[in-house]
Amino acid sequence: MLIDSYGRKIDYLRISVTDRCNLRCIYCMPQAGIIHKPQSKLLSFEEIARVVEIMSALGVEKIRLTGGEPLLRKGVVDLVKSLSGIKGISDISMTTNGILLKEYASALKQAGLKRLNISLDSLHQERYSLVTRQGKLERVLEGIEQAQNAGISPIKINVLLLDGMSVDEIMDFLRVSIENSLHVRFLEFMPVNSFYKIDNFISARDVIDIARKCFALEDAAIYGNGPAEVFKIKNALGTFGVISPMSSKFCFKCNRLRLSSDGFLKPCLHSELKMNLRVLLRSSASDDDLAEVIKSAAAEKPKEHNLDKGEFLFSDYSMCQIGG
Ligand code: SAM
Ligand code: SF4
Numbered sequence: 446m447l448i449d450s451y452g453r454k455i456d457y458l459r460i461s462v463t464d465r466c467n468l469r470c471i472y473c474m475p476q477a478g479i480i481h482k483p484q485s486k487l488l489s490f491e492e493i494a495r496v497v498e499i500m501s502a503l504g505v506e507k508i509r510l511t512g513g514e515p516l517l518r519k520g521v522v523d524l525v526k527s528l529s530g531i532k533g534i535s536d537i538s539m540t541t542n543g544i545l546l547k548e549y550a551s552a553l554k555q556a557g558l559k560r561l562n563i564s565l566d567s568l569h570q571e572r573y574s575l576v577t578r579q580g581k582l583e584r585v586l587e588g589i590e591q592a593q594n595a596g597i598s599p600i601k602i603n604v605l606l607l608d609g610m611s612v613d614e615i616m617d618f619l620r621v622s623i624e625n626s627l628h629v630r631f632l633e634f635m636p637v638n639s640f641y642k643i644d645n646f647i648s649a650r651d652v653i654d655i656a657r658k659c660f661a662l663e664d665a666a667i668y669g670n671g672p673a674e675v676f677k678i679k680n681a682l683g684t685f686g687v688i689s690p691m692s693s694k695f696c697f698k699c700n701r702l703r704l705s706s707d708g709f710l711k712p713c714l715h716s717e718l719k720m721n722l723r724v725l726l727r728s729s730a731s732d733d734d735l736a737e738v739i740k741s742a743a744a745e746k747p748k749e750h751n752l753d754k755g756e757f758l759f760s761d762y763s764m765c766q767i768g769g
Contacts, residue, residue: 446504447702447739449712449746456506457701460493462521463513464706468542469578470566472607472634472641476578486707490524492726494531496704499735501533505702509538509562513706516545522552529557540564540603544580546588554595561592562630564603566610568617576607589627599667601628606652608634608643615655622683623660629685630673633692635752637714649674649687656685672698696749702742710742715750718742 447455464482466474488496497508508528515521516539529537538560539553546563553561565585567573573582592600604618615631622629631652634643656662656676665677665684672695673686689695703711708723720742725735 447500447743449743451697451746451748453697453699453746454504455700455702455743455746456504457509458497458500458505458507459509459511459701459703460497461511461513461704461706462493462515462518462524463487465517466512466514466542467517467544468514468580470542471576471578472605473638475640482707486723488704488706488708488723488726490520490527492708492723493524493704494527495726495732496710496722496735496739497528497534498531499732500702500739501531503736503739504533506533507536507538508534509540511540514542514544515539516541516549522549522556525553525558526556536560538562541588542577542580543585543588547584547591550588550591550595550597554592554597558597560599560601561597562601562603563589563592564605566605566607567614568621569614572614593626598626599628600626601630603630603632605632606634606647606649608645608647610647612655615652616659619656619660619678619685622685623678623681625683627683628667628675629683630688631685632688633690635690637752646691648692649689650692652687690750691752694749694752699746702739702746710739712742712746713750715752716747718745718747 449455469476510521510525525537528534536559537557539558540562543563543565563585566576570582573580589600602621618629621627631649633649634646636642656678661679662676663679665675667675667684673688675684675686677684703714705711708721708726709719710722711719720738722735722738725738
């Protein structure tokens with residue numbers, strides 16, 4: 446079992462399968478000048494599966510594929526299939542921008558994908574294309590519909606609380622959770638890169654206050670809540686929730702490690718610590734050698750981030766490289 450030095454049990458691995466993306470969200474990627482990792486440095490599916498097998502023997506049960514945009518990685522459905530066959534892995538999920546979901550939803554479900562998080566920061570095409578710089582909202586909506594038809598459940602919609610977001614837009618997303626069997630999650634913005642800053646922070650509390658003013662709320666829980674505080678509006682088909690890494694940090698219950706697409710294991714998104722598994726995977730290191738490095742990554746997990754105290758770390762791994 447993987448237990449860190451603060452007694453937290455680590456049973457969840459987030460794997461970034463690519464640092465490439467088909468969008469350029471203003472808060473995540475600069476418009477141009479991005480230098481991608483060369484193909485030769487990306488972990489192969491066999492290498493990823495080996496890491497997951499070793500980690501599952503150490504107690505990891507849940508895997509999330511992310512990116513960059515995970516659906517851009519060629520053969521990602523085969524990866525889902527291979528990981529879902531690993532003993533001890535009970536839950537495989539993905540975070541995607543949904544642009545390619547229409548094409549992949551059914552195959553992902555058949556391959557063993559259990560859950561989906563789809564990032565969607567606006568329900569209005571004009572604002573959606575401003576935020577993503579190039580996204581077509583219609584494609585994401587079609588992708589969500591296809592994922593529902595394919596039977597993937599639960600489906601969560603991740604909404605980042607961005608500067609300039611209107612109360613109207615928050616209300617529109619709340620209505621999505623009323624009218625559909627979808628689970629909307631409002632995420633507080635984290636200052637994790639140097640090229641995008643916000644002036645007006647919208648907190649999780651602001652969202653709950655807006656919702657309470659208009660609707661009767663009940664506490665709710667669905668599988669895979671993670672750090673979200675979740676509510677159900679009376680008679681709603683879905684739920685809504687807030688994730689508040691800034692205003693009410695949940696590091697004390699963090700249960701995850703992260704693997705970058707080029708094979709670095711990171712104990713925390715907000716720490717410079719990283720272990721190069723790629724070099725070990727491509728050497729004569731045994732599974733036991735890898736397990737020791739993985740255990741040391743868990744042991745070195747920092748107690749908490751200090752973003753709320755104004756300590757921002759603009760590290761060599763951005764959100765689009767290590768995955769949100
Ligand atoms: N491309 C996929 C997508 O957009 O869902 C997966 C990768 S993306 C980096 C994962 C999530 O990170 C998205 O939901 C995005 O909104 C979130 N994210 C990116 N930058 C963030 C930030 N500064 N603060 C909070 N969440 C952020
Ligand atoms: Fe791409 Fe996701 Fe980053 Fe947007 S948030 S640029 S979709 S990786």
